[in-house]
Amino acid sequence: MSLSNFDREAGLARLRMMERIRAFEETARSAAIDEELVLGAIHLSIGQEAVATGVIETLRRDDYILSTHRGHGHTLAKGAQADAMMKELLGREGGCCGGKGGSMHIADFGVRMLGANGVVGANITIAAGAAHGIKLLGGDQIVVCFFGDGASNRGPFLEGVNWAGVFNLPILFVCEDNQYSASTLTSDMTSGNIADRARALGLRTTEADGNDVTTLAATAAEITARIRETGTPEFLMAKTYRISGHTYFDPATYRPEGEAERMQATTCPIARQREALVAAGVPSAELDALAKEAHAEMDRALDAARSAPWPADETAFADVQDIGSPLQEAF
Amino acid sequence: MPVMSYADAAKLAVAEAMRDDLTVWCVGEDLGRGGVFKQYTGLVEEFGPQRISDAPISEAAIMGAAFGAAMAGTRPIVEMRFADFALCATDELVNQIAKARFMFGGQSRAPMVIRKPMGMWRSSAAQHSQSLESWYTHIPGLVVCCPATPQDNYSMMKAAIACDDPVVYLEHKNIWASEGEVDTNHAVDFGKAALRRSGRHVTLVSWSHTANVCVEAAETLAHQGIEAEVIDLRSLWPWDKAAVFDSVRKTGRLLVAHEAVSVAGFGAEVVATVAQNIPMKALPKRLGSPRGLIAYAPNLEDQMRVTAPMIAKAAQDMMENEPA
Ligand SMILES: Cc1ncc(C[n+]2csc(CCOP(=O)(O)OP(=O)(O)O)c2C)c(N)n1
Ligand SMILES: [Mg+2]
Numbered sequence: 001m002s003l004s005n006f007d008r009e010a011g012l013a014r015l016r017m018m019e020r021i022r023a024f025e026e027t028a029r030s031a032a033i034d035e036e037l038v039l040g041a042i043h044l045s046i047g048q049e050a051v052a053t054g055v056i057e058t059l060r061r062d063d064y065i066l067s068t069h070r071g072h073g074h075t076l077a078k079g080a081q082a083d084a085m086m087k088e089l090l091g092r093e094g095g096c097c098g099g100k101g102g103s104m105h106i107a108d109f110g111v112r113m114l115g116a117n118g119v120v121g122a123n124i125t126i127a128a129g130a131a132h133g134i135k136l137l138g139g140d141q142i143v144v145c146f147f148g149d150g151a152s153n154r155g156p157f158l159e160g161v162n163w164a165g166v167f168n169l170p171i172l173f174v175c176e177d178n179q180y181s182a183s184t185l186t187s188d189m190t191s192g193n194i195a196d197r198a199r200a201l202g203l204r205t206t207e208a209d210g211n212d213v214t215t216l217a218a219t220a221a222e223i224t225a226r227i228r229e230t231g232t233p234e235f236l237m238a239k240t241y242r243i244s245g246h247t248y249f250d251p252a253t254y255r256p257e258g259e260a261e262r263m264q265a266t267t268c269p270i271a272r273q274r275e276a277l278v279a280a281g282v283p284s285a286e287l288d289a290l291a292k293e294a295h296a297e298m299d300r301a302l303d304a305a306r307s308a309p310w311p312a313d314e315t316a317f318a319d320v321q322d323i324g325s326p327l328q329e330a331f
Numbered sequence: 332m333p334v335m336s337y338a339d340a341a342k343l344a345v346a347e348a349m350r351d352d353l354t355v356w357c358v359g360e361d362l363g364r365g366g367v368f369k370q371y372t373g374l375v376e377e378f379g380p381q382r383i384s385d386a387p388i389s390e391a392a393i394m395g396a397a398f399g400a401a402m403a404g405t406r407p408i409v410e411m412r413f414a415d416f417a418l419c420a421t422d423e424l425v426n427q428i429a430k431a432r433f434m435f436g437g438q439s440r441a442p443m444v445i446r447k448p449m450g451m452w453r454s455s456a457a458q459h460s461q462s463l464e465s466w467y468t469h470i471p472g473l474v475v476c477c478p479a480t481p482q483d484n485y486s487m488m489k490a491a492i493a494c495d496d497p498v499v500y501l502e503h504k505n506i507w508a509s510e511g512e513v514d515t516n517h518a519v520d521f522g523k524a525a526l527r528r529s530g531r532h533v534t535l536v537s538w539s540h541t542a543n544v545c546v547e548a549a550e551t552l553a554h555q556g557i558e559a560e561v562i563d564l565r566s567l568w569p570w571d572k573a574a575v576f577d578s579v580r581k582t583g584r585l586l587v588a589h590e591a592v593s594v595a596g597f598g599a600e601v602v603a604t605v606a607q608n609i610p611m612k613a614l615p616k617r618l619g620s621p622r623g624l625i626a627y628a629p630n631l632e633d634q635m636r637v638t639a640p641m642i643a644k645a646a647q648d649m650m651e652n653e654p655a
Contacts, residue, residue, distance in 0.1 A: 039454035040627055091628030093452065102456050118458030120388050121415065135587040153387035154419070181388055183364040254364050270512030316634035317623050330621035331593050 003280040011280070014057065014213045015273045015287065018049040019294035021073040022270060024082055027298040028089050028103075033119045037306060038089045038248075042103040043070040047211075047243030051176050052077040054216035055144060055236070058224040064112045064134075064143045066127040067102045068176075068324070071116030074146055080108035086301040090306035099311040100319075103289035111307040112141075121154030123147060124173070128160040135231065138278030142227050152194045158201070164233035165202045171233045172223060173198065176210065177261025178242035185256040198235035201329035211269040214276065241267055332512040338370040340481035340513050341502065343410060344373075347515075350376055350646055352406065355492060356382040358397055359410025359446075365491045367412055368448060368507050368550040394420035398428050406442045406492060414447035414501060415458050419507035429472030435468050443492040444498050449477075451636065452504035456627040458492040462591035462624075464539070467499045468568045472519055476566040477539035477573065481511040483565055487520035494521070503540040523568035530558030533584040533646045536575055536601055537563040541590050541637060548588075548642035557650055568636055572604060579605055582650050584613035588642050593619030605632055618642060 002012065025044045032038035036306070045052070052073035067074040075085060079095060088095030089103050092225040097106045107115035109225065114130060117123045127145030134141050152175060164171050175194055179186055198205045208219045216238065223234050241263045245252040252260065264271075274287050303306060341610040346426035349355045356370065365372035375383040386393045390411065397407035411417035417424070423564075426443045435453040451460045469477045474496050476529065480486040484502065498521075499583045519525075527542060528549045542563035550557040560578050564570050579585050585605050598617030606615055620635045 040456060045430055071508060088627075091626075091631075095628075100456070100626040100631060101625075102454060105456055105458070105627070118417070118456065150388045153389045155389070170461050181360070181366070183361045184385055189385060192614035224508075310630045311626075313630055313634060314632040317621070318378050320623055326621050326623040330623060331619075 007314075008282065010217075011273065011277050012282070013228060014053050014217065014292065015270070015277060015288050016294065017053045017057070017077055018213065018270045018273065019054060019291045020082070022046060022051040022296065023294040023298040024072055024085070024301070027295070027302050031090070031302055032248050036100040038103070039091055040104065041247045041249075042089065042104045044244040044246055045070050045073040045242070047264065047268060047320075048057050048176060048178055048240045048309035049073050049217055050213035051146070051174065051210045053218040053237045054213045055172075055174055056138065057217055058221040060141065061225040062112060062164075063141045064114055064130050066114050066123040066130065066143070066145045067116045068120070068123060068147055068151070069116060069118060069146070071106050072103065075106050075113050076106070078113045080319060082298055082301040083304050084108070084272065086298070086305040087308050090308070092305055093311045093312070094308050098154050098315055109188060120148065121151040121156045122190060124151065125156045125163065125170040127171060128163040128169060130331075131164060131171035131233070134166055134243070135169055137166070138152055141170070142226060143169075144174060144224075145171060146174045148181065149175060149177040149179065149186040149190070149194060150184070152197060153190060157197070161198060161201045161203065161233075161235070168231060169233050169295070170225055170227050170231045173203070173233070173235045175237050176233070177237060178240050180242060180246070182246045183250075195235070195237040198237075201270060202263055203233055205237065206236040207237040208239070210240035210279070211267045211272060213269055239267075243268065259297060334510050335481055335513050335544060336507065337481045337484050338368060338507040339343070340485035341488045342370055342372070342374065343513070343515070344485045346374060346377065347376075348489060348492040349382060354404060355406045355408065355459045356384065357408040357410060358384040358393055360386050360388055360412055362386075362410060363598065368451070368504065368505070369477060370617065371410075378387055380522070387581070390416055390419035390614050391423055391608045394423035394445070394588065397426065398423060398431070400567060401441045401443050402415040402439050408444045408446065408492065409449045411445065413459050414449040415461050417427070419538065422472050424497075425470055428496055428633045429470050433472065433473040440495050441497045442495045444488070444500050446500045446502065447499045450503040450505055451625060451632065454629060454632060457624045459598050462539070462554070462589070462614045464501055464567055465591060465595060465597040465600070468597055473568065474638055475501070475568040476521060477501045477503070478565060479503070479539050479542040481509065481513050483519060483525065485513045485516055487516065487565065490519055490521060492515065506540050506543070517566065521566040521572055523565070524562065524571035524574040525565055526574070527561040527562040527563045528559065530560040530582070532558045532579040532582055532588060533574065533649055535559050535561045536564060536585065537561070537589060539568060539590065541588050544639050545588055545642055547639040548646065551639060551643045552646055555647065557646060559646055565624050570601070575601065575605060576609055579609045579611060585611060586618065586638055586642070586646055586649060587616070588618040591619055591639055592622050592623045593617055616645055618645050
């Protein structure tokens with residue numbers, strides 16, 4: 001099968017983005033383990049890169065996204081700079097949150113990425129609110145809210161999805177189903193299925209293979225175009241798998257022996273996309289070069305972060321509040 | 332006496348209580364794999380998945396359902412994972428659990444232990460680092476405790492499980508691995524402080540991890556000829572006023588230190604109560620975090636930290652700046 005020029009470029013762009021996400025996280029992981037440069041917990045999305053890539057490529061720059069504790073991929077895909085993100089993970093000056101948030105609170109409002117979140121499920125109502133704001137202002141942007149399978153068991157899931165339905169808001173809820181909630185198999189703690197919950201709340205709901213970036217992107221493109229057109233919320237269930245542990249230091253021994261290896265061998269979205277491109281006649285050397293380039297970019301980001309200074313001490317007191325700020329009165 | 336970690340001491344207390352009383356059970360996320368800080372490791376193997384129960388990521392349901400189960404005759408130990416996430420179940424705790432006995436005219440009790448790992452721990456940033464103990468002291472109906480040592484985490488966990496009132500049980504994340512001797516015959520009652528060091532010049536009152544930091548500060552002060560008495564309150568409601576009053580009567584000086592934000596922290600309560608009752612030689616002082624938020628970058632995180640040198644310095648100042 002040969003690809004049209006358009007499909008070839010789109011396929012390469014998707015692979016490039018997924019390789020960048022993978023490289024960012026692998027670089028961050030080794031910076032954490034080998035050099036202890038990353039101080040707090042980081043949650044890797046290794047194996048889940050296609051969801052961020054396939055959905056976000058269908059958005060405009062002025063559309064909004066909200067993410068979870070596992071937010072590096074979404075943030076990069078929305079267009080944030082790896083440099084500022086890596087500095088944030090190292091807690092340095094120039095980090096996208098000034099070193100105050102770290103991985104779990106990564107955010108780049110410049111690209112309308114309204115934040116990762118340390119509280120599972122909390123972003124769902126907030127995302128509905130962002131869409132509410134768009135509607136009040138009469139804009140034509142849309143919101144995409146990413147959350148995990150486990151988050152669907154929190155109350156804000158019901159409240160946020162219902163809200164979007166009641167007020168008919170331009171939002172796509174994307175449940176990134178990697179099957180686990182930390183060390184718990186989500187299905188063990190979930191009654192019924194998650195997509196049915198969204199259907200029961202009246203949302204048009206699509207289920208997709210979250211590891212096949214090409215079909216996912218096509219599906220997402222249809223959905224986001226429809227949301228922009230109609231202003232009506234929808235729900236996308238993207239099946240994927242977290243190849244890495246819950247945090248970078250989680251050996252994930254709670255998974256059946258061999259599961260991660262088997263899934264990596266069969267479902268890794270990067271491997272699948274490479275295969276598809278090779279089968280369509282793209283030379284594998286070109287794909288290798290693309291991966292290498294991604295790693296080089298992240299190495300540079302890490303080098304820049306490593307040599308960046310700590311944030312100035314007094315910034316600890318800045319941006320808390322205007323009236324009664326700790327800069328004026330801290331005790 | 333066996334030496335064990337702060338985490339294992341609590342686990343031993345839980346296991347013993349579960350052996351003694353079949354109505355005691357634990358519920359929270361990931362408990363079947365030992366809990367997020369491994370403070371439940373091995374318990375599911377002994378007690379099975381019904382009594383060491385996993386839970387969906389549903390804090391409100393965990394708290395609310397445990398309360399229902401308590402009213403139906405069980406004694407739940409509720410694991411909130413991080414004190415910060417317990418805020419997702421605030422209505423259940425504050426409007427329901429704390430008030431049920433009173434509102435229902437004494438018909439119901441809520442014998443629950445609500446475990447909330449608290450405090451700053453390795454760059455966990457603003458949503459995973461908070462010390463909110465004073466909030467709960469403000470809520471009638473709740474017992475609040477903050478153990479600082481393996482011994483106290485054993486003995487107070489035992490007391491909390493045995494208690495028929497709901498107990499907000501705040502363990503500090505930074506000391507899970509700290510080790511100490513544990514005497515399993517040693518009981519601790521709520522409202523009884525521990526004298527962690529005796530001294531005659533200044534009374535240092537604290538709890539949780541900061542009580543340990545006060546002991547460190549007292550050692551520094553001793554080198555300068557200042558003998559600080561360190562009182563670890565262990566439980567904040569009820570708190571051991573008698574022990575603090577006696578100590579301040581002796582030293583004439585009071586410094587309260589805690590990790591939580593100083594403004595409206597429990598230190599304010601201690602200082603006010605003592606000031607209303609005991610004449611002092613120096614103005615009393617409380618030392619807590621500035622009213623700022625906890626950042627990720629270590630140097631910014633440190634801006635919010637109450638350290639041993641800060642405590643020692645504050646005590647020294649009290650010695651030097653005496654009103655005539
Ligand atoms: C309210 C709340 N409860 C618990 C946690 C701890 N926690 C962090 S991530 C996580 C698992 C989330 O699972 P899921 O939503 O499926 O997302 P995934 O980690 O798989 O990406 C848990 C329980 C939290 N951060 N917030
Ligand atoms: Mg999950």
